[in-house]
Amino acid sequence: MNHVEPIRLAQVSAGYGQRVVLDGLDLGLQQGTITAIVGPNGSGKSTVIRAMARLLPTRSGVVLLDGQDIRSFGPRGIARLVSVLPQSPSSPPGLTVRELVELGRFPHTGLFGRLGVEGVLAVESALTLTGLADFAQRPLDELSGGERQRAWVALALAQGASTLLLDEPTTFLDVRHQFEVLDLVASLCTSRDMTVVMVLHDLVHAANYADRVVVVDDGRIVADGAPAEVLTVELMQTVFGVAARIFTDAESGRMFCLPIGTGS
Amino acid sequence: MRSARSFAALTLLAAVAAVVLFVLHLGLGTVWIPPDRVVLALLDRPTDPTDLTIVRELRLPRAILGLLVGCMLGLSGALLQVVMRNRLAEPGLTGVSTGGIFAAVLFLAGTWGLPSPGQLLPFVVLVGALAGGALVLFASSFRGRIDPLRLILTAVIVNAVLGSLTSIVMLNSQQALGGILSWLIGSLNGRVWDDVWLALPWAAAGIPAGLLAARAANLLQLDDESGRALGLPLQPARVALFGLAAVLAAGAVSVSGAIAFVGLMAPNAARVIAGADARRVLPLAALIGCVLLLAADLVAQSLSIRPPIPSSSARVGLPVGAVLAVFGAPLLITLIRRSIR
Numbered sequence: 018m019n020h021v022e023p024i025r026l027a028q029v030s031a032g033y034g035q036r037v038v039l040d041g042l043d044l045g046l047q048q049g050t051i052t053a054i055v056g057p058n059g060s061g062k063s064t065v066i067r068a069m070a071r072l073l074p075t076r077s078g079v080v081l082l083d084g085q086d087i088r089s090f091g092p093r094g095i096a097r098l099v100s101v102l103p104q105s106p107s108s109p110p111g112l113t114v115r116e117l118v119e120l121g122r123f124p125h126t127g128l129f130g131r132l133g134v135e136g137v138l139a140v141e142s143a144l145t146l147t148g149l150a151d152f153a154q155r156p157l158d159e160l161s162g163g164e165r166q167r168a169w170v171a172l173a174l175a176q177g178a179s180t181l182l183l184d185e186p187t188t189f190l191d192v193r194h195q196f197e198v199l200d201l202v203a204s205l206c207t208s209r210d211m212t213v214v215m216v217l218h219d220l221v222h223a224a225n226y227a228d229r230v231v232v233v234d235d236g237r238i239v240a241d242g243a244p245a246e247v248l249t250v251e252l253m254q255t256v257f258g259v260a261a262r263i264f265t266d267a268e269s270g271r272m273f274c275l276p277i278g279t280g281s
Numbered sequence: 282m283r284s285a286r287s288f289a290a291l292t293l294l295a296a297v298a299a300v301v302l303f304v305l306h307l308g309l310g311t312v313w314i315p316p317d318r319v320v321l322a323l324l325d326r327p328t329d330p331t332d333l334t335i336v337r338e339l340r341l342p343r344a345i346l347g348l349l350v351g352c353m354l355g356l357s358g359a360l361l362q363v364v365m366r367n368r369l370a371e372p373g374l375t376g377v378s379t380g381g382i383f384a385a386v387l388f389l390a391g392t393w394g395l396p397s398p399g400q401l402l403p404f405v406v407l408v409g410a411l412a413g414g415a416l417v418l419f420a421s422s423f424r425g426r427i428d429p430l431r432l433i434l435t436a437v438i439v440n441a442v443l444g445s446l447t448s449i450v451m452l453n454s455q456q457a458l459g460g461i462l463s464w465l466i467g468s469l470n471g472r473v474w475d476d477v478w479l480a481l482p483w484a485a486a487g488i489p490a491g492l493l494a495a496r497a498a499n500l501l502q503l504d505d506e507s508g509r510a511l512g513l514p515l516q517p518a519r520v521a522l523f524g525l526a527a528v529l530a531a532g533a534v535s536v537s538g539a540i541a542f543v544g545l546m547a548p549n550a551a552r553v554i555a556g557a558d559a560r561r562v563l564p565l566a567a568l569i570g571c572v573l574l575l576a577a578d579l580v581a582q583s584l585s586i587r588p589p590i591p592s593s594s595a596r597v598g599l600p601v602g603a604v605l606a607v608f609g610a611p612l613l614i615t616l617i618r619r620s621i622r
């Protein structure tokens with residue numbers, strides 16, 4: 018806990034054109050932890066992710082990367098420290114899984130794009146970790162949604178950054194593969210001391226995989242803390258507008274959040 | 282189709298085809314010189330001294346230009362397809378062809394009354410071509426941002442305007458017509474060493490730079506957010522790649538006129554063979570561009586030595602652009618039908 022925060026947003030305001038989405042947001046990440054960002058559609062979760070990696074310039078406030086102003090890093094410098102998996106990434110038809118994952122090495126390679134030993138190892142390990150070694154030669158557009166999603170996760174891993182920002186990494190995945198991706202993220206977090214931020218819609222995943230849950234509503238942080246403290250029946254009602262039951266399964270020790278409906 | 286081995290084999294095949302076509306091209310003309318004698322003449326050991334003059338002085342410049350122009354157009358088209366995110370993009374969409382031709386027409390319309398316009402024409406075309414490219418880039422950037430779709434639409438509009446202006450000038454001056462037709466369709470007839478020297482700097486600078494742009498091109502093929510997240514400054518990269526495509530096309534147009542289809546066909550063929558990775562698509566598109574242009578010019582040339590109208594004077598040079606349009610279109614359609622099911 019004596020680490021410098023990998024990323025800190027300090028009084029950050031950001032938006033699109035005339036529209037202000039985030040207004041004076043404060044959020045710091047703890048090294049080696051998983052933070053889940055949850056919130057309704059359009060609440061600004063993706064915007065927070067974008068601000069963290071300078072995909073969207075801030076209007077005011079500062080973003081600190083390892084304690085340094087993010088504006089003092091070049092784009093490749095940021096990419097060496099922070100990997101981002103966008104919410105709806107796209108690749109050209111015909112691009113194979115390996116070709117995609119190799120693009121993760123862009124911030125590390127020179128003019129001629131030689132991967133080098135380190136690069137090849139990073140690509141191989143990303144493919145293996147995501148269970149895609151057998152799919153490496155397949156074009157992405159001929160994969161299932163879940164396989165494709167794992168390829169994009171592999172790309173982010175090959176990038177070799179110590180902070181991973183994942184915008185809805187479990188969409189398109191079946192139950193089993195959702196767990197696989199989340200388990201992978203959790204194990205990277207411990208084995209490689211990586212810092213992870215995930216935008217999640219499934220509150221059960223947020224409750225069980227995150228060390229910390231940040232609830233965003235209308236561009237503001239309305240709750241922040243350990244899952245058990247944050248995910249309450251009241252919060253479900255005020256933020257998501259649903260009645261819900263929240264309980265812990267005695268056998269698995271897992272926390273569940275069961276929405277009942279919109280009725281009050 | 283996409284395995285590394287078949288890619289290597291097909292690339293090798295294309296390279297061999299380019300060499301064979303190059304030698305055949307040098308052999309073909311009013312006198313046929315067999316390949317062995319062509320090679321000997323190239324190596325400065327001619328069996329017959331006249332071979333040396335014919336091959337090295339008269340035919341070599343045209344063959345080299347075929348090689349360079351094909352390469353430049355193929356690469357230019359491949360780069361532009363990346364920047365515009367559209368497989369129908371071709372070098373003409375940089376605005377350089379219409380820009381170059383408009384400049385040529387204005388020049389030939391004789392407002393300046395220079396003694397020998399023919400020699401200056403390539404320079405005029407070059408300047409007009411570069412200006413056309415700059416115009417498209419400038420007109421399409423909005424608050425310093427280049428958007429692929431806006432770029433295409435702007436290019437289409439600029440091309441239409443420049444095309445109409447060209448027609449207006451042409452309608453108003455009869456003497457300009459004759460010379461300009463071969464520029465409009467693109468031809469390599471009667472090209473000499475001076476033309477090679479004109480195109481060479483653009484090729485020498487543009488081709489390596491274009492090939493080195495493969496890494497940036499790969500990231501531009503992803504969605505904007507992914508490309509940026511991987512550390513590519515999107516807007517500068519788009520401007521740079523568009524600039525490269527325009528420079529390559531301008532260099533080609535200044536010596537050959539507006540040759541169509543090569544720049545569309547070569548990158549599409551390359552994608553069918555090599556998939557989407559720009560590290561393969563770009564060099565392969567350049568290579569296929571060479572092969573296509575040399576083959577088409579071979580046809581153009583062999584048709585010109587037996588003119589259908591015997592009474593016509595020395596040479597009826599069929600422009601290579603016309604050959605490409607006629608033979609290239611069906612080839613392209615077949616290719617696209619096979620690749621996009």
Ligand SMILES: Nc1ncnc2c1ncn2[C@@H]1O[C@H](COP(=O)(O)OP(=O)(O)OP(=O)(O)O)[C@@H](O)[C@H]1O
Nearest residue numbers: 033036038056057058059060061062063064065104
């Ligand atoms: N590129 C954009 N241009 C203009 N407005 C945008 C853009 N992206 C997002 N917005 C707006 O900003 C607000 C926050 O969007 P954001 O994408 O951060 O929401 P989100 O919480 O990620 O939603 P979701 O759960 O649907 O992904 C929304 O009101 C949205 O309409």
Ligand SMILES: [Mg+2]
Nearest residue numbers: 062063104184
């Ligand atoms: Mg979102």
